[in-house]
Amino acid sequence: MLPIYFAPLQGYTDDVYRRTHHDLVGGVAAYYTPFVRMEAGSIRSKDMRDINPENNVRTPVIPQIIFNSRKEFEYLVNRVEALGYKQMDLNMGCPFPLQAKHGRGVGILANEQVMNDIIEGIKAHSNIKFSVKMRLGWDDNTHALNVVRKLNSVEIEHVTIHPRTGEQQYKGCVDLDSFAALYQVCENPIIYNGDLRTADDIHKIEELFPKISGIMIGRGLLGRPSLAKEYNENREINPLPLLIDIHDALMQEYSRILKGDTQMLNKMHTFWDFSQDLMDRKTYKKIVKSGNMKNYLAAVNAIRIAK
Ligand SMILES: Cc1cc2nc3c(=O)[nH]c(=O)nc-3n(C[C@H](O)[C@H](O)[C@H](O)COP(=O)(O)O)c2cc1C
Secondary structure (H helix, E strand, O other), X not given: OOOEEEOOOOOOOOHHHHHHHHHHOOOOOEEEOOOEOEXXXXXXXXXXXXXXXXXXXXXXXXXXXXXXXXXXXXXXXXXXXXXXXXXXXEEEOOOOHHHHOOOOHHHHOOOHHHHHHHHHHHHHOOOOEEEEEEOOOOXXXXXXXXXXXXXXXXXXXXXXXXXXXXXXXXXXXXXXXHHXXXXXXXXXXXXXXXXXXXXXXXXXXXXHOOOOOEEEEOHHHHHOOOHHHHHHHOOOOOHHHHHHHXXXXXXXXXXXXXXXXXXXXXXXXXXXXXXXXXXOHHHHHHHHHOOOHHHHHHHHHHHHHHO
């Protein structure tokens, strides 16, 4: 059985979600936090709250940082380490133009000098276990191949590959041939990430790449929170009751943090973004189009009764 890791998804897998998923479902070896970045010389308080160990007491969490220079890398590593973390994930895959255009995320892969500096940074912090999460490059896999070769010179926990280019964003298919090329070259443990929705999808990747060290899943787990558990326990679980349990726990938690129905509705609408397959179109539309809390709760109740 391979360990299943929960991928970071900005706007979805915050501390509240991770805690709730871990307490109510589990089956996940570790949860990677959405990236923490340097902004106006510091870290946003929202991001600090998300990685604050007090908010992650029971959850196995690995903070992720994003940077475009050794200077940003050092600042973030030191701040995160000061919170007590000994493990960190380095984002080299974010395709959001706001980050990539400034040389962060996937934008760092093409920058040979900065990559060399970061490798030196990894060596300098020998007390920290680093992992890397990356894409193929901006428009082909050449840059990822170079970077994976460079990373062979340091011992890291693992390299997670999402085999899409930055240009693709989340469109089109994952490129398994490019993943296979990186799999051949990578001497560090390698993890596959991308488009896995069912336990069978995970088994297929395991068969194709028998030497991988783990699987990372994002949208598949958000839509079907039982996916890791189903794979671990080799049995199918009806995902709807778990989805409802998570939903109800999140409503309770977010009602303490968010102000007013509009904020709550916005947040709760996104909860269903990746679960459309589990219900008919009419039910889904009723949930996400509900303009007030009363209609929203009525729409969710329809699933609760059907589950
Ligand atoms: C809305 C959204 C936010 C994301 N935020 C992050 C992030 O903060 N850090 C990161 O490394 N990847 C981020 N990703 C990428 C996911 O971690 C993952 O690599 C991608 O969704 C592919 O995996 P999946 O098909 O299992 O979801 C994000 C993806 C989406 C759709």
